[in-house]
Amino acid sequence: MRPRVVVTGMGVVSVAGWTLDETWGAIVEGRSGLGTLTLFESQRCGKLPVGEVTGDPAERSGLPGGSRSDHLAVWAARQAWGDAGLAEHRWDTDRGAVVLGALTGGMLFTEEFLTRLRLEGQVDARHLDDRACCNSADRIAEIFGLGGFRTTVSNACASGGSALGLGCDLIEAGEADVVLAGGVDSLNRIVLNGFNSLMLVSPDGCRPFDSERKGMSVGEGAGVLVLESEEHAIQRGARVRAWLAGRGNTCDAYHVSAPQPEGRGLCEAMRLALAGAGLSPSAVDYINAHGTGTADNDPAEARAIRALFGDAAPAVSSTKRFFGHTLAAAGAIEAIVTVLALEHQAIPPNLGLRTVDPKIPLSPVTEYRPAKLDVAMSTSLGFGGNNSAVLFRRPGTWEAAR
Amino acid sequence: MTLAVCAADIVAAGSVRPGAVPVSRPAPAAVAQGEWSAYRLDKATEQSLSPPERIKRMGRGQEMAIGAVQRALDACATPPERGSATAVSVGTAWAEEGDEITFLENLIKLGEKGAKPAYFVNSVKNALASQLALTFGLQGENQTFAHDALSFESSLWQGAHLLAAGRARHAVVCGVEALVEFQEIHGHLLGWYGTDPSPLAPLSGQERVGGGTLPGEGAAAFVLGAPGSSAAPLARLVGVRARGPLRRSPAIEPAEEIAFVDQALLAAHTRLEDIGLVILGANGDAALDASYGAIAAGLRGRAPHLGFGVYRHLTGDFATASALGFDLAVRAVAGRRVPGEVRVVEGSAGSVERVLLYHLASNGYHSVMIVSS
Amino acid sequence: MATLEQQIKERLVETLGLKIAADAIDDNAPLFAGGLGLDSVDVLEIAAMLSLHFNVEVTQQDSGRYREIFANVHSLADFVRERQTASA
Numbered sequence: 001m002r003p004r005v006v007v008t009g010m011g012v013v014s015v016a017g018w019t020l021d022e023t024w025g026a027i028v029e030g031r032s033g034l035g036t037l038t039l040f041e042s043q044r045c046g047k048l049p050v051g052e053v054t055g056d057p058a059e060r061s062g063l064p065g066g067s068r069s070d071h072l073a074v075w076a077a078r079q080a081w082g083d084a085g086l087a088e089h090r091w092d093t094d095r096g097a098v099v100l101g102a103l104t105g106g107m108l109f110t111e112e113f114l115t116r117l118r119l120e121g122q123v124d125a126r127h128l129d130d131r132a133c134c135n136s137a138d139r140i141a142e143i144f145g146l147g148g149f150r151t152t153v154s155n156a157c158a159s160g161g162s163a164l165g166l167g168c169d170l171i172e173a174g175e176a177d178v179v180l181a182g183g184v185d186s187l188n189r190i191v192l193n194g195f196n197s198l199m200l201v202s203p204d205g206c207r208p209f210d211s212e213r214k215g216m217s218v219g220e221g222a223g224v225l226v227l228e229s230e231e232h233a234i235q236r237g238a239r240v241r242a243w244l245a246g247r248g249n250t251c252d253a254y255h256v257s258a259p260q261p262e263g264r265g266l267c268e269a270m271r272l273a274l275a276g277a278g279l280s281p282s283a284v285d286y287i288n289a290h291g292t293g294t295a296d297n298d299p300a301e302a303r304a305i306r307a308l309f310g311d312a313a314p315a316v317s318s319t320k321r322f323f324g325h326t327l328a329a330a331g332a333i334e335a336i337v338t339v340l341a342l343e344h345q346a347i348p349p350n351l352g353l354r355t356v357d358p359k360i361p362l363s364p365v366t367e368y369r370p371a372k373l374d375v376a377m378s379t380s381l382g383f384g385g386n387n388s389a390v391l392f393r394r395p396g397t398w399e400a401a402r
Numbered sequence: 403m404t405l406a407v408c409a410a411d412i413v414a415a416g417s418v419r420p421g422a423v424p425v426s427r428p429a430p431a432a433v434a435q436g437e438w439s440a441y442r443l444d445k446a447t448e449q450s451l452s453p454p455e456r457i458k459r460m461g462r463g464q465e466m467a468i469g470a471v472q473r474a475l476d477a478c479a480t481p482p483e484r485g486s487a488t489a490v491s492v493g494t495a496w497a498e499e500g501d502e503i504t505f506l507e508n509l510i511k512l513g514e515k516g517a518k519p520a521y522f523v524n525s526v527k528n529a530l531a532s533q534l535a536l537t538f539g540l541q542g543e544n545q546t547f548a549h550d551a552l553s554f555e556s557s558l559w560q561g562a563h564l565l566a567a568g569r570a571r572h573a574v575v576c577g578v579e580a581l582v583e584f585q586e587i588h589g590h591l592l593g594w595y596g597t598d599p600s601p602l603a604p605l606s607g608q609e610r611v612g613g614g615t616l617p618g619e620g621a622a623a624f625v626l627g628a629p630g631s632s633a634a635p636l637a638r639l640v641g642v643r644a645r646g647p648l649r650r651s652p653a654i655e656p657a658e659e660i661a662f663v664d665q666a667l668l669a670a671h672t673r674l675e676d677i678g679l680v681i682l683g684a685n686g687d688a689a690l691d692a693s694y695g696a697i698a699a700g701l702r703g704r705a706p707h708l709g710f711g712v713y714r715h716l717t718g719d720f721a722t723a724s725a726l727g728f729d730l731a732v733r734a735v736a737g738r739r740v741p742g743e744v745r746v747v748e749g750s751a752g753s754v755e756r757v758l759l760y761h762l763a764s765n766g767y768h769s770v771m772i773v774s775s
Numbered sequence: 776m777a778t779l780e781q782q783i784k785e786r787l788v789e790t791l792g793l794k795i796a797a798d799a800i801d802d803n804a805p806l807f808a809g810g811l812g813l814d815s816v817d818v819l820e821i822a823a824m825l826s827l828h829f830n831v832e833v834t835q836q837d838s839g840r841y842r843e844i845f846a847n848v849h850s851l852a853d854f855v856r857e858r859q860t861a862s863a
Contacts (some may be wrong), residue, residue, distance in 0.1 A: 015581070044514040052537065103526060111506060114584075117432055118510045124592040132495070142648055150646045151556040152549040154497070154527035162545060169563050172406075190506055193514055194522030198819055199835060214835065251544030252533035257523050257816055265541070268486070291550040300407070383523060384532025386544055452794075458812050459792025517826050519819040522789070 004170045004230035006247075007392070008238040010086025010336045011020075011076040014221030015051040018060070019079065021060025024340050027348045028368055032321045034205045034217050039188070040108075045192045049205040051219025052187055055295025057170040065141060066130050069290040072329075073136035073184040074143065076222035080180060081144060084226035089236035093321070096146035097176035098137045099166045100224075101159025101183030101328040105133025108188045136184050138266045140224075142268075148176045157290070159183050160223060161380040161388025164369020167227040177232040177363040182224035182332035191327070192218050192375030198257070206325070208301065208318035209350035209360050216292040219324020223332030225339075242339045245375075248272025252385030258296050259381050263304025266381055268390040270308050273377060277391050284314045284391075286347055286376040288338045289364075292325050293352070297381060302362040303330030317350035317365045335390055338378040342394040346370045408627040408670070410562040411635035412773065413572070414507040415481075416473025417622040417729045418447060418466045420718060426599050426618050430583060430591075438586050439599040441618030441718030461498035461524045463580035463621075464533045470623035471534055471574055472561020478625055479634070482572035483538075489542035490534050491561040493553035493577045495721035497527035497546070498633065500582035530578060533674035542570045552768040553577065554725040558624075558771065562639055565628040578621035580667050581718075589617055592686075594719075594764070602719070604684035604712040605698075605747045615685040618718015622725035624732070636736040640756075640772040641670025647766030656696040661770065663760060666770035671705055672756065674705045677772075679740060679751040681711050681731050683761035685719035690764050697760070698748060709751030711744040716760040726763050728771055731757040779852045783829075787848070790824040800833060802848045818845055825851070831858040 012019070014034030016026040026033065034049035045296055057071035062078070081087065109127040116122045134152040141150050155162045160183030167181030185191075195201050195218055202215035233240055248269035254260040274281060289301055305313050319337055326333050341348055350364035374397045380388040405651055421444035426437040443451075443466070451465040460468075475481050482488040502525035508516035523529065528546040535544050547556035554577030561573035589595040598612030629638065643666040667674060680701065684694040698710050713730050718724045733741050740751045759771040777785070784797040792823065800811075807813050820839060822833035831854070837844060844854045 042514065096523060101758035114506055117512055121432060123433055128588050128592055132550060137549065138646055140645055142650060145648055147645065147648060151547050151552055154524045154546045154548040156528050166560065173563055189509060190502065193509055193517040194505065194525065197519040197522060197823055249543045251535045253541045256532060295410050383526045384528045386528060437804055454794055457794050512827060518823060520816050
């Protein structure tokens, strides 16, 4: 019997807030966090709404040095650790693992180094050692003394979801009892200019699935979930937030940056998640969609949902206008939102949507809506055709193993 | 407590190696004087990786990964199927960083007008894995691991796991690193690399003028199948264990390292007595060599029959060079003898049935991989 | 003085890192269907190149005409001439 993987703690930071409560508060109030870029100057991109975290992550992480991503990740990890009560019980931290999704790492340091070198002829090596995207996972492992498996997954915008999947792999393989799994990314010039040069960024903030949508909004943040074998959680008397009952990871092998138009890869990922959970499509009550607001993503995702669920699609919303597209953190932050939705028994609204694109076969939920939710899914799609689907079940909807 | 066993059939292997000796180039004037050496792909290899039919440019890392995977696939009696039954797992510390730096250089030099979209797309670290999927039509799970010296080991673990879990029939696992000038700048400024242009001679006692090691590049790819699924695998993966330190850049304790090797052996249900050859990731850096030497001595003390070999005199030093070491280990057990280019530094290695690879990086990352015939 | 078509071809080879000589590109040959293997990202590379080297902006409003504008070297040159005249 495969061990059940449960979520016993969560920690998050984004423009929407520094805590789970602040994050859900923004959702309840329908308050978009998108705003003006202040982190650095940009001629071309300076007016594009972004999801820039307010406050200085370096002042809040408790980490003496490191990149912006490191600070965001450590903050979220500390929250998740406390939320899971992992310090309250003795357990073998050598069987504690860290799997983080990351793309940017210390890219801001790379930018600063190269800019100083080229424009001022100055060599400033002080932060070179903080560039790698694997540093965030290392800092987390060091802070909590986690001597188990440790890695960084970099699957573009599907990284967060992939990291959660790998966390499950580790627990199911008996390689770890507890996994701090999630994702992190921070704003920087390369990423903002990169997406802008691909004409993927909206000048008026992302409007997922909208007929007038003009693209995505870049965001930043971190999400960390404590995944644990149910047996281990019960043994230490942990409170279970949800059961990560199924997941799927696929690759379109279609194009370097555009999704397969029918969303076949995502459809398969969702199907795998359902199969893993032993559930049929009709069991799903809510999907937190990737829904970036780009011309290509939204229809492909909608078609994937249609193909799998037919006319009986569950409630769907994309929460990207709350946070922006937080890249490698998205799969994790949005998984957290999905679990919160199950806890609060309410569907987060698809903020920014006014009129659904007539070519998109979906009717996303546009108002905060209390609902009976037992099963919810979070989806992510990334460059390179990576697709991720993660399925959660609410506590009380299954019999815990003895 | 279940001990996880990580096993898979290694059906085929292919690699792209740098030239036999380090090649020197002028150091970037803005940063340093003189010349910097590295183990670089030679011209013939570069050309073979970039066929004229492929008119559009591809990143060097992508080309190296494709080259290694092509060689592995060509070596398969029956190539793994296209489609979702074959997964892709890539380990790379820096992916296509060359393109990311080019993108950034253009931003700096030309302003934001200079942003080149294709280079940004390639900057995303899974660009190598997704190019493998596109080139070879592989639609199974696709993962990229970017965790420095744990990257290849992560991809190997994950590839083997999803085969054991029945989520794919085959997994193409690839460790790859393309050396770019920015990496040389990074390593020289942080004191990892020295200016001595002579080839690396790990564990030979030879001192390098100015110390340090030399960077390199390369790729190695493996087609894995579930254990027992292949009629005549090259070798069998018996275990992989990779860990990071609990403090940033800790002091290395040989006794702790040996305990780590023991844990890996235990997890793989293998005894030190059963190992014929230990391949070490020593890189010629004096301090790191000293650690490796002490650890090897400790292992030899317990199992006097052990032979020890090194390989980074062939590849240079880089995070995923362990993939090339793994390739040599696979060939050793497949051919039942140590490949000539592996330098045996201690003991001898006669008929080889089981090889243990031990890697230790200066920052404390360490790993053990075990293959058997 | 090289024609606009010739300049564009040279910039194409340089920008896209093509393994062929600029002269080998036929002015009227389709850029996207087969041939050079260009794709949607390359459209944007070419747009960025036009902005940088010919001071001509391709905007989201032109997206309806992409097929027309990017059909071949000749149509690119026409587009540049059209935009340069408009701003003169």
